[in-house]
Amino acid sequence: MATAPEVGSVVGDFTLPGGELVGDAFERRDFTLSAQRGKPVVVAFYPGDNTAVCTKQLCSYSSGFEEFAGLGATVWGISPQDVDSHEGFARRHGLRMPLLADTGREVARAFGVSAPGIGLRRSVFLIAPDGTLHWKHVALLGATFQSVSTLARQLAAFA
Template identity: 55%
Template sequence: MSIPEVGEPAPDFTLPGTIVRAGHRTDGEYALSAEIGRPVVLAFYPGDASLVCTAQLCSYQEELDGFQDLGVVVWGISPQALDSHEAFARGASLTFPLLSDPAGRIVRAYGLQAPGIGLRRSVFLVGPDGVLRWRHVGLVGLRFPKAATIREQVERLVE
């Protein structure tokens, strides 16, 4: 499938995910359609605990309070299982949900499959109306948008 364009409805999905807060793991189902009314940042990343993925998600964690102040939901999405996500979240002190897409169904729906690496490191901002409002799709996977860049996009959306 091709990468959805800004202005198009974001492909809906439901994925299992886990969140670690105050040392406790909580698993659940996360549905994009359940977040209608709130902006959602979808951060697709190739793998738990890799150097670049850790840097990316930790930078978003540092800005999490700022995102939450704007009413934004932040989800990390990768192919690893929930146990791997838990270990990553604990090791990197991540407190936002990490969703598991082991079959790559959502990666394909967003057009992010990449031979050899599995998926392209990418970030999508979905508006409160479920429409894609901004995207950054990596070609190689070593670069990612900074939290400040995402925050600027969110601020434009919620103004």
């Protein structure tokens, strides 16, 4: 398993296919981390679409959309499912953040969160506007997730 980026280090660039629910349309495109420079990015790795804890986590982050936006942050959900699965997940639960497909788990490996058997560890990385890692949490078991308020406190450093 690769080593996760350390706080203060520059996070390696990546591009993944994904989509975002905008009104009634699910807009598909490629998402590139370096294109987000100048604003903070919350990268949330989650094991699977439509699973109990992942659904609670992503619904929570979607409900906190305005709080994240008020802090100038973009939130990306990343899992191993494909974009078709993400579209169904987003539509079913009204998720308002981009969902990215890391089907080969290359990005999960680069972040050190790929895990045999479960696919990947539930984790959150807060990337500063300059592209450095500001904060991270990698779960051992993944039965819980970081709250919007916890993430907002960390993002407030950039506001």
